[in-house]
Amino acid sequence: MAITKTDVKLMQPERLTDNDDGGGSMTGLPVIDGEINNLFEDASRINRTYGNVSMRKAFLKIDTATADLYLDAHAIISAQPKDPNVSGLLFTTEDxxxxxxxxxxxxxxxxMAGARTGIKLRGNQNKGQQSIICFSGNGSVSAPASGETYMLQxxxxxxxxxxxxxxxxTETNEVFTYTQTIGQNIGVKTFPVRQWIIELSTELERDYPNIDPHPWKTQLTFVHDTNPSVSSKYYGTSQLTEAIAAGATSINVKxxxxxxxPTASSETALIDQKPAGLIDTFIPTGTPISLKFNTTNNVLYFPTGILPGSITLTSSGHEFKDKNERLERADASVIAFEQVQIDxxxxxxxxxxNSYKSSNQTITYTPAAVRTYIPHTGSIHISDNNRNFTYVxxxxxxxxxxxxxxxxxYLNKxxxxxxxxxxxxxGTGSGQINYETGSVAxxxxxxxxxxxxxxxxxTDVDDFDAGEAESFVGNTPTVLNLKQxxxxxxxxxxxxxxxxxxxTATDNGAGALIGDSAGGVAYEMGQVRIDNANPDSGTDWNITYTYNPPAQKQSSTIAIAANTNRANVTFALPAGIKPGTVNFTLKTRFKRKAKRLFESDLVEYKETSLQFFDDGDGNLCFDLTTMEAVGTINYATGAASITGTAILSDKKKTKERWEV
Incomplete structure (x- = not known):
């Protein structure tokens, strides 16, 4: 007996609802053709306003009393709903x-979840919130945008x-503070960030804890990017925009x-923006430097910024290099330092x-500085003929x-x-880049x-020339901060x-160390500089001294006349000053300029502060490392003078480095 049109039926599941338990296995009830609401309910006014996703399960059945074979069974949506705001799709879970x-x-x-982003939660974010506060101190991190999807974990x-x-x-610029401990010294540091208040389409389902803002400490909750994933195939229909001729190999659809x-779109006006934005660029500032570290400590502080990809750590006969912001062994696929954060x-x-802890490890790196730069740009226009996964x-x-x-x-995102x-x-892809040839896959x-x-x-680094290296011969000076x-x-x-x-080394009463090591002393600040000593590993410095009990100190603020020609700075302090007790801050302001492509030169004025002290012998210094005299003070009369060419020469160099 042949299978007829009436034998092909669409069968109902156990529950025709949008509840979590909707669907289920097939029943013996057919979906009546032509009956109103036979599968879906009417769209309510609330759903038309806020949007809704309604899903119904149905089964295709050949309802005959025989075992006749029905070939090429399939289902299609022959027409879309007349309401332009309603659309229909078919898909199967094969369950x-x-x-x-x-x-x-x-x-x-x-x-699906992707890699961790540079976006960090600002403190704890609580269950029920429909907005979160995030920040990033990395200028190269892309700001969140409306319509993007992230994953919290x-x-x-x-x-x-x-x-x-x-x-x-909503984006704002903020400045956060954090404490930094080096030895017995605790200092308060600041770091600028971009902060975002991000509105979400749904509430947080749980509490997401995190630490207070810090530039490098480990986060408790991470914000992950998301990658596109083809989890199901969907089938629908689209209207023709042109009639199809017989033998045509292509068609045009709406x-x-x-x-x-359902989603909603919004528009945000952006003004005074550069078309390609700006990029923070790492500029090498010298040749590789080798330092010895005690890696039993959890935090290693370098004297300069670090060029990415230049770190080499030698430990136990193995070399480790920074890769993907981790330290990996060069001769094997071993990550010795499994949790590393590199700023x-x-x-x-x-x-x-750290599974390779040691009190004496050598780290070589290339010093670098960061400069915000207008980037080069390029593009590939995508058509049906060059839609690929890989590009060179x-x-x-x-x-x-x-x-x-x-x-x-991809899919408009x-x-x-x-x-x-x-x-x-x-990121949302992979590949390789050759920094020497400029090739990218x-x-x-x-x-x-x-x-x-x-x-x-x-960006490139060809516009920057390395300055003359300042040679240094001898041991690195050690500065000791006394308790008093x-x-x-x-x-x-x-x-x-x-x-x-x-x-043994002693001070000569005039701000200098003599004996087995040269050095300098800032009596008022309680600092001792030791120039050429190399203590045995595991030994300590032993220091004896006498200090004056706290006394009533005098302080004052003195206005200095404008100085645009690097003339000497003179001022008067009270008479009868005790040698070795002078300590003051001089605030200066200097101009720096940067040439920019297609724009006028960038000119800005930078304020800085210089700390001065006396050496107890009538000289004024501002660098304990060199103890170079940059001025004089008469303890009896209080007359003081600072050589303008000495304190302003470094600022001139800074200006020259800014000119490109």
């Missing part, structure tokens, strides 16, 4: 018994994941996309977990490390890939949309063990 909550997970899995606990969609973003989840800008490495680029100018960024559009400073490309996580643009930008200040001149004695022999 006979699943319910709506399972199907919903498949639909919502169009994105506490540490490595995947059960705490929540995907959140951004509906609005659109090839259909909404899955290249400020020159700080935090070792959270040849940059005209050699790229600076950590300056390359590539953005592409932008995704970004960037280099890590060691030749690898990270990049693989995207998804094929970019047709009629879109792949946009990339980078106002030290009595002529009472300091420093002893240490060098080559199993006890060495």
């Amino acid at each position: 006979f018994y699943d319910e709506r909550k399972n199907s919903r997970q498949r639909v919502e899995a169009f994105t 506490i540490g490595e606990d995947i059960t705490t994941r929540q995907f959140v969609k951004v509906t609005d973003v 659109e090839t996309f259909s909404p899955i989840i 290249y800008v400020n020159g700080v490495i935090q070792l959270l977990e 680029l040849q940059l005209e100018a050699k790229p600076a490390r950590r300056s390359f960024q590539l953005s592409y559009q 932008w995704y970004t890939i960037h280099d890590d400073g060691t030749g690898n490309l990270l 990049v693989t995207l996580n998804a094929q970019p949309d047709a009629n879109s643009v792949v946009f990339y930008r980078w 200040k106002d030290i009595t001149p002529g009472t300091i004695a420093v002893t240490w063990t060098q080559g199993s022999v006890t060495k």
Whole structure:
């Protein structure tokens, strides 16, 4: 007996609802053709205002009493709803018994968790919030944008994941403070950040804890980027825009996309913006430097910023290099320092977990500084003929490390890939970049949309010339901060063990160390500089001295006349000053200029403060390392003078470094 049209039926599931348990297995009830609301309910006014996703499960059945075979069974949507705000799609989970909550997970899995972003939560974010406060101190981190999706996760606990969609973003510039401990000294530091108040489409489902803002400490909750994921195939219809002729190999339709989840769009006006933005560029400022560190300490402080990809740590006969902001062994796929945070800008490495701890390890790196720069740009116009996963680029100018960024559009959302400073490309894609030749090979996580643009930008370092190196011969001076200040001149004695022999140096009462090491003393500030001592490992400095009990000190503020020709600065202090007790701050203001392409020169005025002290012998100094006399003071009369050419020469050099 033949299978007829009436034998092909659409069958109802156990529950025709949008509840979590909607769906289920097939029943014996057919979906009556032509009956109103036979599968879906009417769209309410609330759903028309806020949007809604309604899903119904149905089963295709050949309802005959025989075992006749029905070939090429299929289902289509022959027409879309007449309401332009309503659309329909078909998809299958290939599960006979699943319910709506399972199907919903498949639909919502169009994105998957990606890499950690440079966006950090500002403190704790509590359950029920529909906005979160975030910040970033890294200028190269892309700001959140309306429509983007992020994933929040506490540490490595995947059960705490929540995907959140951004509906609005407000950005401000803030300055945060944090404490930094070096030895027994605790100082308060500041760091500027960009802060964002991010409005979300849904409330937080749980508390997400985090620390107070800090430039490099480990976060408790991480903000992950998301990558596109093809979790299901959807089938729909689209209207023809042109009639189809017989034998045609292509057709023109109104659109090839259909909404899955209702969304709203918003527009934000941006003024006074550069088309390609700005990029923070790492500029090498010298040749590689080798330093010895005690890596049993959790935090290593470098005297300068660090060029990404230039770190080499030697320990236990192995070499480790920085890669993907981690320290990896060069001769094997071993990560000895599994949890490392490298702050290249400020020159700080935090070792959270270290299996190669040692009190004497050598680290070589290239010093660098960061400059904000207008980037070079390039683009690839995407058509149906060049929609690929992989693209090869040849940059005209050699790229600076950590300056390359590539953005592409997939399903009308932008995704970004960037280099890590060691030749690898990270983000919503992968690849390699050669800093010497400018060649780039990049693989995207998804094929970019047709009629879109792949946009990339980078900066180069050819505009910068290395300045003359200032040579240094001898040991690095050591500065010791005494517990007391106002030290009595002529009472300091420093002893240490060098080559199993006890060495001794004393001060001469005039701000200098004599004996087994030269050096200097700032009596008022309680600081001792030791120039050429190399104590044995594991030994301590021993210092004896006499200090004056706290006395009533005099302080005053003196206005200095404008000085634009580097003339000597003269002023008067009260008469009868005790030698070694002078300590004051001179505030200066200088101009610096930067030449810019296609724009007028950037001129700005920078304020800085110089700390001066006397050496107890009538000289004024501002650098304990050299104890160079830059002025004089008459203790009897209080007359003081500072040589203008001495204190302003360094500022002139700073200005010259800014000129490009």
